[in-house]
Amino acid sequence: MMGRATTIVLVVAMVAGCAQAQSAAPPAKPNPTAQTASQPAQQKPAAPPATQAGEKPAQKPVQAPAGQPAAGQPAAQKPPATKPAAQKPGAKPSRQQQAQATGPAVTPPPDYVIGPDDVVGVLFWREKDLSVENTVVRPDGMITLPLLNDVKAAGLTPDQLRDAVQAAAAKYVTDPNATVVVRQINSRRFYITGMVNKPGPYPLTSSTTVLQAIAMAGGLQEFAKEKDIVVMRTEKGQQRTYKFNYKDVIQGKNLKQNIEIWPGDTIVVP
Numbered sequence: 001m002m003g004r005a006t007t008i009v010l011v012v013a014m015v016a017g018c019a020q021a022q023s024a025a026p027p028a029k030p031n032p033t034a035q036t037a038s039q040p041a042q043q044k045p046a047a048p049p050a051t052q053a054g055e056k057p058a059q060k061p062v063q064a065p066a067g068q069p070a071a072g073q074p075a076a077q078k079p080p081a082t083k084p085a086a087q088k089p090g091a092k093p094s095r096q097q098q099a100q101a102t103g104p105a106v107t108p109p110p111d112y113v114i115g116p117d118d119v120v121g122v123l124f125w126r127e128k129d130l131s132v133e134n135t136v137v138r139p140d141g142m143i144t145l146p147l148l149n150d151v152k153a154a155g156l157t158p159d160q161l162r163d164a165v166q167a168a169a170a171k172y173v174t175d176p177n178a179t180v181v182v183r184q185i186n187s188r189r190f191y192i193t194g195m196v197n198k199p200g201p202y203p204l205t206s207s208t209t210v211l212q213a214i215a216m217a218g219g220l221q222e223f224a225k226e227k228d229i230v231v232m233r234t235e236k237g238q239q240r241t242y243k244f245n246y247k248d249v250i251q252g253k254n255l256k257q258n259i260e261i262w263p264g265d266t267i268v269v270p
Helices: 002-024 032-038 095-102 158-169 210-216 246-250
Strands: 119-124 132-136 142-145 149-152 178-184 189-194 200-203 229-235 238-244 266-269
Touching: 119 142, 119 158, 132 142, 149 158, 158 178, 189 210, 210 229, 210 246, 210 266
Parallel strands: 189 266
Antiparallel strands: 119 132, 119 178, 142 149, 189 200, 229 238, 229 266
16 A cells, blocks of 8 residues: 555656646747748839840930920921122112211211311222322312312312212223212301300301200300390301390290301300
8 A cells, every 4th residue: 555655646746847847948939931931922023024135125205405306306497597688799889888888977967068177088989099088178178189189179068079079080090989978077167155154166067046056055154144145147248146135035035036057157145
C-alpha cells in the first residue's frame, strides 16, 4: 500500500511540474514568411506599352510662345510693305521737291517782291555748278551767281527772277530748269518807337495790322498816350500819317483806323 501511494504522489508531482514549465515558456515569434504569404500582394504600376522596333515614342505637344504659331500650323504672312513710288530716271523734280532737298524756306506773302538784305537760293536741276544755296541781295538789288555773274533781283517776284536766270543760263546749258527759293525776308520791315516795351525793327512776313504790331512790340507802357498813336508812311515819294486810337480799337470802336502795315512803315507811340 505504501508503494502505491508513493507512486501516485510522484506522478502528480511530475504532472504539476510540466504544467508550470509550459506556462513559464516565452510565446513563439510570428513567422514573417507566413504573414507575408497571408497578405495580398502589392500591385506594381503598369509599364508603358512597348514600342515596336524603329518606332519613336510619342512626344508631348510643346506650347508655342505668345505671338507665334503653334507647331504644325502655317505661319501668318505679313502684308507686303508699301514703298513710295520711285521717280522715273530722267524725270525733272518739281520745284517743291528741289526746295525741300536743299533746306528750310519761308512762304512769302502774295504781294512779295524781293528786296535788299533778303536771302534767296537759285537751284538748277542737274547743274550744280550754276546753283547757289544762299545768296544775299545786295543794297544795289543785285545777286551774284556762278557763271552768270550779277543778276538783278530786287523789285522782282521769285517767279520773275527764275525766268530771268533761266534766260541767262540758256547761253551755257540746254533747257535750263531753275527754282528760286526764299530763305529769309529781311527787306520787308516795319519800325515801332516810343512808349512800347520792345521798340525796334520787326520783320513783315505776313499781313499785320497796327494792333498786331503793337502786340509784337510787347504792348504799350503805363504812361503811353493811347489816343495819339501815329503811323508814318511814304507813298509815291510823299510822307503821310495815319492816326490810331488804341483805346477805341480795343473797345471795338472805329475799327477802320486799324490799318494794315506796309513795309517801311513807322509806328510812333508818344
